[in-house]
Amino acid sequence: MAAxxxxxxxxxxxxLKRLSTQARLIDPITNRYFVAAGISEGMRVLEVGSGAxxxxxxxxxxxxxxxxxxxxxxSQTAIDIAQQRARSAGHANVTFRQGDPALMRFxxxxxxxxxxxxxxxxxxxxxxxxxxxxxxxxxxTVVFHELDWNGAxxxxxxxxxxxxxxxxxxxLAQAGAQTDLGAKLGVAFERAGLPAPTLRLEAVIGSGAxxxxxxHLVTDLVxxxxxxxxxxxxxxxxxxxxxxxxxxxxxxxxxxxxxxxRAEVGAWTTV
Numbered sequence: 001m002a003a004x005x006x007x008x009x010x011x012x013x014x015x016l017k018r019l020s021t022q023a024r025l026i027d028p029i030t031n032r033y034f035v036a037a038g039i040s041e042g043m044r045v046l047e048v049g050s051g052a053x054x055x056x057x058x059x060x061x062x063x064x065x066x067x068x069x070x071x072x073x074x075s076q077t078a079i080d081i082a083q084q085r086a087r088s089a090g091h092a093n094v095t096f097r098q099g100d101p102a103l104m105r106f107x108x109x110x111x112x113x114x115x116x117x118x119x120x121x122x123x124x125x126x127x128x129x130x131x132x133x134x135x136x137x138x139x140x141t142v143v144f145h146e147l148d149w150n151g152a153x154x155x156x157x158x159x160x161x162x163x164x165x166x167x168x169x170x171x172l173a174q175a176g177a178q179t180d181l182g183a184k185l186g187v188a189f190e191r192a193g194l195p196a197p198t199l200r201l202e203a204v205i206g207s208g209a210x211x212x213x214x215x216h217l218v219t220d221l222v223x224x225x226x227x228x229x230x231x232x233x234x235x236x237x238x239x240x241x242x243x244x245x246x247x248x249x250x251x252x253x254x255x256x257x258x259x260x261x262r263a264e265v266g267a268w269t270t271v
Contacts (some may be wrong), residue, residue, distance in 0.1 A: 183265065
């Protein structure tokens, strides 16, 4: 898996806050994928790339008090925040470990391995999937939720929104992320030696004045990535005017515009 310093979005306080805001919109989608994959009460789940702990907390609710979630992340800062959030939420069935779960050793196997927005930052997702699957019991489940930024668009065209999506896509790609991994999850699973997965796709979508959620999924990420955008020569802060970006997009959407977010792709299989 990628080294901590290679993670394109970093682990700043602002980024961890953005992740929490994002979770409000994306958790329901992830939850549907996990439920469809068969994650249920009493299961023991290994969670990959915990970040601020949103997915681990979602899994904790699904497996219930009789289940267990072991969250992992390369960043100790993220682990500390996730642990505090789990304690505050009263989830005694969640623990966290710092490090690469593909290389870790555990005292007993898991019923499922799960993650969101993590494989896209790993140079060889298939190799990681194969190693992660080795932590499963026979009949265990692998389920991941990843993105395809090619799905982001507007109709009729909203130029500033489309431009912001392009900035994000170019920045993430230059930082080493696979911005279209969602569309390649089936191939990644099979190259890992796993059975062909079930695939599903959803997206956050909004129109007119009700498109604020779709706007902030993009503008908040622009704010996080701005230092890298400038470093890579993609765009300067003066060109973006980040504090005014959301307002300008909403002005362009007006009454008849529709914003479609990046494709949210789920994939799961049983090994």
